[in-house]
Amino acid sequence: MRLAELSQRSGVSAASIKYYLRAGLLPPGRRVGTTTADYDESHIRRLRLIRALIQVGRVPVATVQEVLRHVDDDSLGRTMRLGAALWALPQVPEPDPEDEAVITARREIDRLLETAGWTTARELSTLSPSHRALVVAVATLLRLGYRWDAERLAPYAELMRQTALLDLDYLETHPSESEKAETVVAAALLFEPVLSALHRLAQEEESARRYGL
Amino acid sequence: MRLAELSQRSGVSAASIKYYLRAGLLPPGRRVGTTTADYDESHIRRLRLIRALIQVGRVPVATVQEVLRHVDDDSLGRTMRLGAALWALPQVPEPDPEDEAVITARREIDRLLETAGWTTARELSTLSPSHRALVVAVATLLRLGYRWDAERLAPYAELMRQTALLDLDYLETHPSESEKAETVVAAALLFEPVLSALHRLAQEEESARRYGL
Numbered sequence: 001m002r003l004a005e006l007s008q009r010s011g012v013s014a015a016s017i018k019y020y021l022r023a024g025l026l027p028p029g030r031r032v033g034t035t036t037a038d039y040d041e042s043h044i045r046r047l048r049l050i051r052a053l054i055q056v057g058r059v060p061v062a063t064v065q066e067v068l069r070h071v072d073d074d075s076l077g078r079t080m081r082l083g084a085a086l087w088a089l090p091q092v093p094e095p096d097p098e099d100e101a102v103i104t105a106r107r108e109i110d111r112l113l114e115t116a117g118w119t120t121a122r123e124l125s126t127l128s129p130s131h132r133a134l135v136v137a138v139a140t141l142l143r144l145g146y147r148w149d150a151e152r153l154a155p156y157a158e159l160m161r162q163t164a165l166l167d168l169d170y171l172e173t174h175p176s177e178s179e180k181a182e183t184v185v186a187a188a189l190l191f192e193p194v195l196s197a198l199h200r201l202a203q204e205e206e207s208a209r210r211y212g213l
Numbered sequence: 214m215r216l217a218e219l220s221q222r223s224g225v226s227a228a229s230i231k232y233y234l235r236a237g238l239l240p241p242g243r244r245v246g247t248t249t250a251d252y253d254e255s256h257i258r259r260l261r262l263i264r265a266l267i268q269v270g271r272v273p274v275a276t277v278q279e280v281l282r283h284v285d286d287d288s289l290g291r292t293m294r295l296g297a298a299l300w301a302l303p304q305v306p307e308p309d310p311e312d313e314a315v316i317t318a319r320r321e322i323d324r325l326l327e328t329a330g331w332t333t334a335r336e337l338s339t340l341s342p343s344h345r346a347l348v349v350a351v352a353t354l355l356r357l358g359y360r361w362d363a364e365r366l367a368p369y370a371e372l373m374r375q376t377a378l379l380d381l382d383y384l385e386t387h388p389s390e391s392e393k394a395e396t397v398v399a400a401a402l403l404f405e406p407v408l409s410a411l412h413r414l415a416q417e418e419e420s421a422r423r424y425g426l
Contacts, residue, residue: 010358045358048357051357056353056357077425077426078420078424079420079421079424079425080426082416082420118418119418120418120421121414121417121418124417128414130410130413130416130417133409133410134407134410136406137410138407144265144269145257145258146261146399146403152383153411156379156407157415159372160408160412161415161418162372163372163415166368166369167416168419168420168423184416186359188413190354190357191354192409193350194347194351194361194366195369195408195412196346196405196409197346197350198366198369198373199373199376199405199408200299200401201334201341202370202373202374202376203343204333204334205332205333206374206377207295207377208292208333209333211292212292213293
């Protein structure tokens with residue numbers, strides 16, 4: 001398809017598409033003349049992700065470039081490719097390692113991962129921004145005086161593991177590796193609000209079932 | 214305990230405690246003299262929640278007053294009391310009812326709730342901010358071209374229902390109704406980041422198990 005149709009089908013203005021092409025966010029179309037190029041479904045998909053990152057996630061353009069570089073990196077194995085793309089997204093800053101709540105949170109999370117047998121999560125614990133985000137979130141609870149330990153976290157970790165299995169099953173329905181990586185990045189930004197709304201709605205539903213309105 | 218000890222144990226400055234007392238966020242202590250009052254564990258708990266709302270949730274003081282009024286409202290049944298306290302928190306604005314993605318999202322969520330037998334969620338659908346948040350989140354996915362329908366949402370809804378059951382089981386370990394309501398409000402603000410970090414960590418773990426690093 002030509003640029004006009006790509007713009008119309010993706011809902012992204014022609015000016016924005018040209019900007020994304022120049023910035024290297026969108027791969028060039030196939031040249032079919034001196035001034036025209038031909039675009040395909042992969043360009044629609046990529047524009048969708050760029051919109052999700054920039055409009056919904058408010059991710060800076062330089063960061064989008066880095067995320068997409070990992071999405072397209074055929075040299076990495078699948079887990080590292082998905083990981084690298086996700087890890088390039090803006091993340092929570094490193095917490096103060098001397099902070100008492102941080103030390104306790106880290107210890108309880110270590111115990112949780114050991115008991116649950118999450119070996120990769122333990123190996124990557126100093127690298128992974130997801131691990132760091134968990135430490136920061138648990139430390140915030142502890143600092144405010146809410147008692148959370150490995151035992152209380154364990155059943156939640158197991159339900160989140162089942163949620164992750166659903167995510168991966170869905171991922172396998174996507175043919176290419178870069179499409180898989182695109183889906184993971186979009187889900188990280190767009191699906192978290194769905195999960196958290198479902199969680200709150202379920203709390204209302206189950207509370208009404210147990211206690212009435 | 215006296216104000217100085219309350220300040221030291223809660224980590225909240227004496228000046229802030231006096232401000233919260235004047236604003237009616239913290240119930241007065243038991244008077245034991247013309248200038249001194251006696252505080253107990255319920256004041257420590259309440260200060261914890263006020264800090265969570267103001268410092269972590271960045272909730273405006275007037276909203277905190279409204280949330281706490283519901284937390285302390287003995288006239289409501291348990292579900293409505295928890296709901297009223299949660300619903301007083303800042304929420305996503307009402308989406309445009311004419312928007313095509315919003316209409317589709319609402320229809321798929323209706324189908325989901327019907328199939329899953331979530332009768333209260335259906336009855337409260339025009340009132341509940343959690344329902345509205347779900348409509349907005351699914352509409353965002355649809356608008357960007359990601360296909361989500363009732364069937365794809367269903368297994369996630371079931372896992373979030375099991376997560377909600379864990380929440381309620383924990384709630385039952387709290388003796389008083391106002392303590393239960395306090396816990397629900399704190400969890401809504403502070404526990405969502407824990408769940409979402411556990412979810413991402415589980416994705417890394419399960420991806421490594423399936424595909425290697």
